Amino acid sequence: xxxxxxxxxxxxxxxxxxxxxxxxxxxxxxxxxxxxxxxxxxxxxxxxxxxxxxxxxxxxxxxxxxxxxxxxxxxxxxxxxxxxxxxxxxxxxxxxxxxxxxxxxxxxxxxxxxxxxxxxxxxxxxxxxxxxxxxxxx
Amino acid sequence: xxxxxxxxxxxxxxxxxxxxxxxxxxxxxxxxxxxxxxxxxxxxxxxxxxxxxxxxxxxxxxxxxxxxxxxxxxxxxxxxxxxxxxxxxxxxxxxxxxxxxxxxxxxxxxxxxxxxxxxxxxxxxxxxxxxxxxxxxxxxxxxxxxxxxxxxxxxxxxxxxxxxxxxxxxxxxxxxxxxxxxxxxxxxxxxxxxxxxxxxxxxxxxxxxxxxxxxxxxxxxxxxxxxxxxxxxxxxxxxxxxxxxxxxxxxxxxxxxxxxxxxxxxxxxxxxxxxxxxxxxxxxxxx
Numbered sequence: 564x565x566x567x568x569x570x571x572x573x574x575x576x577x578x579x580x581x582x583x584x585x586x587x588x589x590x591x592x593x594x595x596x597x598x599x600x601x602x603x604x605x606x607x608x609x610x611x612x613x614x615x616x617x618x619x620x621x622x623x624x625x626x627x628x629x630x631x632x633x634x635x636x637x638x639x640x641x642x643x644x645x646x647x648x649x650x651x652x653x654x655x656x657x658x659x660x661x662x663x664x665x666x667x668x669x670x671x672x673x674x675x676x677x678x679x680x681x682x683x684x685x686x687x688x689x690x691x692x693x694x695x696x697x698x699x700x701x
Numbered sequence: 702x703x704x705x706x707x708x709x710x711x712x713x714x715x716x717x718x719x720x721x722x723x724x725x726x727x728x729x730x731x732x733x734x735x736x737x738x739x740x741x742x743x744x745x746x747x748x749x750x751x752x753x754x755x756x757x758x759x760x761x762x763x764x765x766x767x768x769x770x771x772x773x774x775x776x777x778x779x780x781x782x783x784x785x786x787x788x789x790x791x792x793x794x795x796x797x798x799x800x801x802x803x804x805x806x807x808x809x810x811x812x813x814x815x816x817x818x819x820x821x822x823x824x825x826x827x828x829x830x831x832x833x834x835x836x837x838x839x840x841x842x843x844x845x846x847x848x849x850x851x852x853x854x855x856x857x858x859x860x861x862x863x864x865x866x867x868x869x870x871x872x873x874x875x876x877x878x879x880x881x882x883x884x885x886x887x888x889x890x891x892x893x894x895x896x897x898x899x900x901x902x903x904x905x906x907x908x909x910x911x912x913x914x915x916x917x918x919x920x921x922x923x924x925x926x927x928x929x930x931x932x933x934x935x936x937x938x939x940x941x942x943x944x945x946x947x948x949x950x951x952x953x954x955x956x957x958x959x960x961x962x963x964x965x966x967x968x969x970x971x972x973x974x975x976x977x978x979x980x981x982x983x984x985x986x987x988x
Contacts (some may be wrong), residue, residue, distance in 0.1 A: 583846065584829040587807070601784060601917070608739040608780065609759035611928075615935040620941075628848060632786035632823045636740040636778045637932055639788075641924035646936040657953055660848070660870040662889035666912045678933070680943050686951050691954045 584607075584623070596695030597624050618650075627654045645674035649681050652688060661692055668692075734762040735800040742920040745777035746770050746791065755852035763797065770794040771818065776920060783809060784825030785833070790917040793818020793853075798836070802827060812836070819917045821850045824871065832875075837864045839893040840878040847871015850914045862896040867906050867914065876900040 588596055600617040607613045614633050623628035631654050637647050652668035655661070668685045671677065733749070738761040745757045750766040757769070757777055769789055777789045783802045789795060791943060795815040802809035807826040810833040824847055831845040837853045839862065848869040856862035868874040868885040876883045876892040879899035883892045887903070889911065895901040900937060924932075940946050 580743060584807075584826070586826070587829075604739075605737055605780065605782070607760075608737050611931055611935055614739075615939060619939050626784075628823050629784050629825070631848065632780065632784070632825075634936075635786070635788060635821070635823070635918070636780075637936075638919040639740040639742050639776055639778050640932065641929050642919040642921060644929065644932055644936070646933050646940065650936055650940065653950065653953065655870070656868045656957065658848075658888075659957060660888045660904070662871050662911060663915070668916060678937075680937075680946075683943070684946050687947075687950055688954070693957075 571585065586629075589624045593620075593624055596620050597626070599631075608636050617654075622654070627657050630654055631658075643674055643676060645671040645677050645681050648674070652685060656688055656692070661694070665692055733764045733917075734782075735765050735797065735802075736763045736779050736785075737761070738763060738777060739780045739786070740778040742776040742923075743774050744772070745775045765797055765800045768794070768796045774917065774921070778844060781811065781825060781827075783807070783811075783827045783828060785811060786821075786823045787813070788821040788918045790819030793820065795820065798834075814887070815851060817855050818854050819850070819854050819914055821848065821869075821915075821918050823848045838862070839896040839898070840864045840866070840876050842877075843865050843873075843875040845872050845874075845985050847874065850911070850918075854913055856896050863898070864894045865891055865910075865914075866894075867891040867911055914977050 586594060589597065597620050600620045601615075603613050604617040614636065618630045618633035621627070621633065631651060634647050634651050634654070635645060638651075648667045648671035652671060653665045655664035655667060668689050671681055671685050672689075704795070721971070738745075738747075738757045738759055741757055746754050747757045747761065747763060748754045748768040748770075749764045755761070757763075761780055763769070769777060769779075771789055771791055771793045773792050775791055779787045779789070781787070781802070793815070794817050795813055797812075798814045799810055799812040802811075809827045809832050810831055811827050813820075813822070814836045816838060820835075822833060822835065822844060824844060828832065828844060828846050832845050835842040835844070835849075835851060837851070838855070839853075842849070842851065842864075847927060848871060850867045852865040852870055854860055854862045854864075864876075866874060866876050866885070868888050868890055870888050872886070872894075874885045876885070876894060877900070878894045879897075881899040883900040883903055885892060885903045886963060889906055890903040891906040891910070892900045892903050941949070
């Protein structure tokens with residue numbers, strides 16, 4: 564059962580990484596959920612619950628760029644949000660934008676109000692971070 | 702006709718006229734609205750076409766041809782109807798030249814003219830099928846399906862001015878000036894174009910320059926403790942418990958290892974494509 568769960572999780576991640584427009588490739592039900600969450604955010608952009616709900620469904624759909632946009636908007640409210648930076652670090656890692664992922668993860672770790680449960684995942688991702696620009700020189 | 706009947710008729714007429722006015726108003730608003738201000742710091746200003754300057758607040762609609770400017774400590778984050786987001790840094794000025802979007806086909810056009818400052822564009826639905834165009838005094842950029850950051854400086858006594866373009870994520874970012882086009886296909890690379898010159902070859906963004914650009918696009922730490930706590934709680938709930946998060950991160954690492962980063966680009970090498978004025982002479986060379 565545990566193996567099945569891991570497989571499904573991995574499959575979800577893999578599918579999300581490869582799709583050029585994941586929203587159009589999502590199930591009709593998920594597309595409806597995504598569109599409804601997006602419209603709600605457009606009509607109530609200052610509502611944190613609504614913004615978070617959109618970020619969550621965008622991530623679930625594989626629209627990591629959409630989720631990035633939502634989280635980035637929160638950093639205008641306050642730059643010292645280590646959990647938001649961890650989320651952004653994870654999302655940019657999923658997008659294989661490693662230089663940017665590293666910036667956000669290091670920013671999270673440098674936060675004076677770093678929560679204990681943010682440190683471990685941030686450090687784990689940083690340890691596995693490919694050196695993007697240099698590794699591309701083939 | 703009794704007085705009470707006349708009063709009812711007048712009331713009905715007033716309601717009908719009011720409804721019509723409201724209907725017209727909402728239609729005009731719907732036609733003009735191309736996006737909304739999602740987040741701000743201090744007092745970014747928008748000037749809609751034919752309108753007066755107004756301070757952008759969270760929830761303020763933005764329109765096509767609107768000029769948006771920020772002072773030294775202002776920032777704005779806009780979200781467009783197709784899901785594209787545009788973050789405008791301090792001391793910046795730009796115009797939304799064109800926004801056309803058909804939600805049924807999820808296709809359209811977006812063009813922005815940036816005269817100075819720092820900007821980040823995160824492509825939405827439009828960028829999946831069309832190129833978003835960003836024009837500055839020194840270059841024209843095209844972004845296809847991705848995220849890019851631009852820094853635009855104006856000529857001064859100590860600086861010739863120019864545009865720095867960084868591809869953060871995506872398939873490609875083209876930079877054109879003086880009849881030459883450079884194409885970035887690798888995230889983390891940048892192209893610099895001096896005013897009146899041609900774009901240089903894509904190079905790895907100078908150490909710290911991407912971080913510095915991104916740092917200008919976040920706000921000061923000025924939110925109330927209650928707001929910060931609310932955001933942290935909501936994000937913590939999105940992230941899930943530590944065990945789930947750990948499993949998710951392990952899965953992401955495995956997934957990215959299984960699919961090398963070169964699969965997201967059109968080439969397996971650091972490609973620099975120089976396009977002379979005659980496209981038939983296009984040549985590619987490794988940097």
